[in-house]
Amino acid sequence: xxxISRMPLPKGLEEQMHSLFRRALADLHTEQDVxxxxxxxxxxxxxxxxxxxxxxxxxxxxxxxxxxVHSIMNVSVTTVNNVNFWLKTKGSGYRIVLKKLKEQKxxxxxxxxxxxxxxxxxxxxxxxQYLRGYLPKKSIPQEPL
Numbered sequence: 001x002x003x004i005s006r007m008p009l010p011k012g013l014e015e016q017m018h019s020l021f022r023r024a025l026a027d028l029h030t031e032q033d034v035x036x037x038x039x040x041x042x043x044x045x046x047x048x049x050x051x052x053x054x055x056x057x058x059x060x061x062x063x064x065x066x067x068x069v070h071s072i073m074n075v076s077v078t079t080v081n082n083v084n085f086w087l088k089t090k091g092s093g094y095r096i097v098l099k100k101l102k103e104q105k106x107x108x109x110x111x112x113x114x115x116x117x118x119x120x121x122x123x124x125x126x127x128x129q130y131l132r133g134y135l136p137k138k139s140i141p142q143e144p145l
């Protein structure tokens with residue numbers, strides 16, 4: 001669990017730090033630069049956590065219900081609920097990233113890989129293995145990504 005100091009920073013200083021952080025991210029122009037920065041900044045667990053949140057947003061945007069996403073991504077229902085809340089109420093950042101992803105060539109590759117994974121996941125045997133019959137059939141979208 002992430003921890004911060006009990007001694008808060010002055011609001012002005014905190015805002016300056018947040019602004020500088022956002023500018024630092026915006027100034028990174030290559031995937032390699034972003035990767036190097038994130039490798040220095042985040043632990044492996046934090047990187048997985050952030051990547052899973054983006055994957056949750058992708059699945060929710062596709063129309064999967066929250067319980068199904070919880071099962072597919074192996075995350076807490078609370079995490080899925082939080083991502084869903086941000087997507088529906090305040091998630092302009094998620095929506096911008098999802099829009100940009102859909103415009104990229106790599107999105108088509110990810111989409112194909114994800115569709116293959118979901119086919120396997122929702123096959124009769126795998127569904128029983130993973131979910132033991134707890135998902136209603138209507139929770140599985142019929143349309144491809």
